Amino acid sequence: MTDRAPAENHAGGQRLTAMHPHQAVNWPALRQDFPILDQQVHGRPLIYFDNAATSQKPRAVLDALVHYYERDNANVHRGIHELSNRATAAFEAARVRAAKFLNARSADEIIFTRGTTEGINLVAAAWGTKFIKRGNKILLTEMEHHSNIVPWQLLAERTGAQLAYLPINGDRGLLEPGRLDEFLTSDVKLLAMTHISNSLGTINPVAEYCERARRRGIVTLIDAAQSAGHGPLDVQQIGCDFLALSAHKMCGPTGFGVLYGRGERLAETPPYQGGGEMILSVDFQQSTWKPAPHRFEAGTPDISGAIALHAAMDYLDGIGRGNIAHHDQELGAYAFEKLSALPGIRLFGPTMGRAGLVSFLLDGVHAHDVVTVADRSGVALRGGHHCNQPLMKRLGVESTARASFYFYNTTAEIDRFVEVIREIQMFFGK
Amino acid sequence: MFDDLTELYHQLLLDHNKSPRNFRVLPDANRIAQGTNPICGDNYTIYAKMDGDVVQELTFQGSGCAISKASASLLTESLKGKTRAEVKAMFDKVRDLITTGHSDGDLGKVAALSGVHKFPARVKCALLPWHAVAAAVEGRGETVSTESEKE
């Protein structure tokens, strides 16, 4: 695939931006930054194709974690002593770094969370409980992850609101922008949608959707779990009110993430959890709380998580997120093309402009059998519903097998993977 | 190429997966139970026709992975004509076999499931239809599930 403008192509997918010409990145050399990749499983070289579930971590991130615990560990915002000052400074520096990473207007718009799931739950519980009323509608899409469905179901149950879903066009997994207006009815108060589908590889034109929703006064939330770290991400360009991401899918640690909230949204949002760190003063009957972002961060946070995420963001920007997007999409397109050439395979997601992952089913072979056999060949895949049960229902399947890539993967690994798929087809007598 | 896999995917299992035996609805069944695994999406219905204490007929329907389907197919063959107590005894032996790789006594063709224990993630697949048949024969016409969803 050659460089292209980020415009929506006719297949309806959208490039994550490959505006800058593909700069020379020494991709094979980057592999050396990931100690875990250099190993054999079941006697075969590891081919790690489960990056949509979690990415591997480069040495720089591991070093940041170790350095923090070996040199600077202390609680934040509480102490006056040197280590506490260092820990606090590093923790808040990570917030500033995250604001820059997302092009937020201010570091006060950056809330640290346990991940995408907690970010969405925070919005549903704190903002949603105050602003979503009986009879209101929450608009989602049919390709959402359970973490962008269930928090809204819980909110709807509490408030008497309803959920509606933007449909996809079958196996190609594209939304139909032409039908958006039909769904943006006056009772819709919130549009919550994923940037990149973890099952389909669809890249949604979120800036356009947010713009059209915003014009009608609808608040927007973007699930950026699959897009953060896989390409440029600019909350002002997207124009969303909230955006949630997970550090572990972008070279950072597990159990940590960021929720971006537009300043005016956070100002009107009551606390999420109560405890230390988030209060100004506490009396026996009543307390007053801090402004955003600390209002939403009760208790001792994951300090090392913030510091490691900071290292991950530096690492990714060192490569260039435009370059990563380009490389990811090249791998996705390459795998899609190679798999398309096989007999007896059903592929999901857009034919063009897909993210770096491919979901598929082999005729007569269950996804779990594919994954079990691939594992014995050293290839780590994922099989199942990928926390997308409503989507699976929509596609009329129980599960799919999925190969998902990151910048340290290679076309040689994809060639080997496709060979393994052929062997699996043979093994099960096709 | 897949030497270490031929134990899990024993030739007999591959055969039963491709051509499952007793794979049909049993119209005059008097005991029906369902087995589902929400993670894999495995979903089987076991139909039993009991005559007093004895399993007269046993069939199944549904879909899932090769291991669960072959296990269900073998089960329908091996439990026909057995009493309720014998089904229970067989269930215990098969569970031992699937979880540890061995078991007392002769299990016949079902012994083909012995390789499953080396693949912990697949134990539940092999056991699913056995849970369902136990529920059916004991008259607990219910849905048995290997676990709750977690991914």
Ligand SMILES: Cc1ncc(COP(=O)(O)O)c(C=O)c1O
């Ligand atoms: C699209 C999408 N949304 C949300 C999540 C949830 O992320 P986490 O489990 O890190 O909170 C995931 C990851 O599984 C995802 O792929």
